[in-house]
Amino acid sequence: MSILKIENLKKSFGKTEVLKDISFEMNEGEVIAILGSSGSGKTTLLRCVNFLEKADEGKIYVDDKLIYDAKTAQKMSAKDQRENQLNFGLVFQSFNLFPQYNVFENVTLAPKLLAKEEKNTAKYAEIDKKAYDILAKVGLSEKLNNYPCELSGGQQQRVSIARALMLDPKVLFFDEPTSALDPELTGEILKVIKSLAAKNTTMIIVTHEIEFAKNVADRIIFMDDGVIAEDGTPAQVIDNPKNERTRLFLQKFNELK
Amino acid sequence: MSSLASMTVPEVILNLLEGFAQNGIIFILTLLFAIPLGLVITFGSMSKWAPLKFLHNFYDNSEKGIAYSLLNFIADFKPVQALTRTFVWIIRGTPLMLQLFIFLYAPGLLFGVPNRDRITAAIIAFVINYAAYFSEIYRAGIENVAKGQYEAGQVLGMTKTQVFFKVVLFQVIKNITPPMSNEVITLVKDTSLVRVIGVTEIIMHAERFTKAGIIWPLFSTGLYFLLFNGILTILLGKLEKKMNYYHN
Numbered sequence A: 001m002s003i004l005k006i007e008n009l010k011k012s013f014g015k016t017e018v019l020k021d022i023s024f025e026m027n028e029g030e031v032i033a034i035l036g037s038s039g040s041g042k043t044t045l046l047r048c049v050n051f052l053e054k055a056d057e058g059k060i061y062v063d064d065k066l067i068y069d070a071k072t073a074q075k076m077s078a079k080d081q082r083e084n085q086l087n088f089g090l091v092f093q094s095f096n097l098f099p100q101y102n103v104f105e106n107v108t109l110a111p112k113l114l115a116k117e118e119k120n121t122a123k124y125a126e127i128d129k130k131a132y133d134i135l136a137k138v139g140l141s142e143k144l145n146n147y148p149c150e151l152s153g154g155q156q157q158r159v160s161i162a163r164a165l166m167l168d169p170k171v172l173f174f175d176e177p178t179s180a181l182d183p184e185l186t187g188e189i190l191k192v193i194k195s196l197a198a199k200n201t202t203m204i205i206v207t208h209e210i211e212f213a214k215n216v217a218d219r220i221i222f223m224d225d226g227v228i229a230e231d232g233t234p235a236q237v238i239d240n241p242k243n244e245r246t247r248l249f250l251q252k253f254n255e256l257k
Numbered sequence B: 001m002s003s004l005a006s007m008t009v010p011e012v013i014l015n016l017l018e019g020f021a022q023n024g025i026i027f028i029l030t031l032l033f034a035i036p037l038g039l040v041i042t043f044g045s046m047s048k049w050a051p052l053k054f055l056h057n058f059y060d061n062s063e064k065g066i067a068y069s070l071l072n073f074i075a076d077f078k079p080v081q082a083l084t085r086t087f088v089w090i091i092r093g094t095p096l097m098l099q100l101f102i103f104l105y106a107p108g109l110l111f112g113v114p115n116r117d118r119i120t121a122a123i124i125a126f127v128i129n130y131a132a133y134f135s136e137i138y139r140a141g142i143e144n145v146a147k148g149q150y151e152a153g154q155v156l157g158m159t160k161t162q163v164f165f166k167v168v169l170f171q172v173i174k175n176i177t178p179p180m181s182n183e184v185i186t187l188v189k190d191t192s193l194v195r196v197i198g199v200t201e202i203i204m205h206a207e208r209f210t211k212a213g214i215i216w217p218l219f220s221t222g223l224y225f226l227l228f229n230g231i232l233t234i235l236l237g238k239l240e241k242k243m244n245y246y247h248n
């Protein structure tokens, strides 16, 4: 049984076809890294799966249950979409923390709103405890009362990872989690992601850090111009790319280094 | 009433204060009604309702040419937005003094019921004028909230309402406080305009003294405005500072 299945996903903006028939499956506990040159559609793919864009065609399944069908997407109720949304977590390149809330409030806001809706405010204590645990795991116990503007980029990104983890997403997505950071700060984020991988967190990570992808991912998907050009183990995709475009992409990266 | 020329200084001050009370009433009522009305206008000017959008289904949207441009224009036409923005343009583009006259005389000219209630006409003109300005400040304040804030809220499973009230609203208030403070201070001074339609505010009171041969009361009215605005500036500055515990 696959935890996530994407079937024939297509997305255009006006005349530009950005995703041209994307299909893949992933298993629970798997870590997939998505590589690909700029403009190949990586962000758009993540945004479509997370309902920030509506795919024009295709289907999305979670645990073999259909949660998105482009044909009926217009009819999906806000309530259903929200429920489906909670299957996923997304960590943005630019963190998108809520600036008026401190670290602890940023992390607990959404779960508490959910608990409140379920008329289960007794759960607040449990949520607080979970927040302390998760923030400790990402090394932010000292910063609970700080506001995002008082944190380094790396710390902000760790808060946003903690915030996503609070809702126990079945699949956690990262869109270039380190590319807004100074090089010396990328390490701390990669470490957190590695520790999540070690605990079998199911993750899809869009990244330009090829070495990291190779180390942490079970599988690498190489995207090119809106299609999946290559999909395999790191050994297959990075060390022995079959596709010409993949080879060129990796070559360019090696030259940069 | 004792003759103006024979009034003692405290009597003059009291007389002017009476006039200033009228300015104060117009100030408070304008804020009270214009702040919410501005929000309604903002929603109108941000309305995306395009009833003819379906026309897009009948032709290729990337087609070039005048006919298609015209078709695109019609299909994308947003009536509520267009109407509201035209209204705001007219109100902001003409003098408030003229609007005072219009709200005083228009009911009589249009419906044959002459408006004798000058204060009501003044307040209506002020509320509408200021609501138009406020609406533009609100709109900028809302549009300046980063798209990522809405997206982060959505991805965390918040409803649109929750995102608005728990995430966006506070940021909007913080964004609009400085420009709103400016408008509020301008409003204090603008209230003296109502005398053009015969509402007896402080400067009109003072002019009576001028006509009776005493000039200093007219100049002294500036102090009332200064004092009132001084207090407002301190209060608004405190509010601004309170929200400055974070920056974006």
Ligand SMILES: Nc1ncnc2c1ncn2[C@@H]1O[C@H](COP(=O)(O)OP(=O)(O)OP(=O)(O)O)[C@@H](O)[C@H]1O
Pocket: A013, A018, A036, A037, A038, A039, A040, A041, A042, A043, A044, A045
């Ligand atoms: N909202 C949008 N409107 C129009 N075009 C868009 C929009 N979003 C993305 N695109 C276009 O879609 C293409 C793919 O964009 P996308 O952001 O998915 O690429 P990417 O692989 O994430 O690139 P990068 O590595 O630079 O982040 C680009 O050509 C982009 O200009």
Ligand SMILES: [Mg+2]
Pocket: A042, A043, A044, A175, A176
């Ligand atoms: Mg991208």
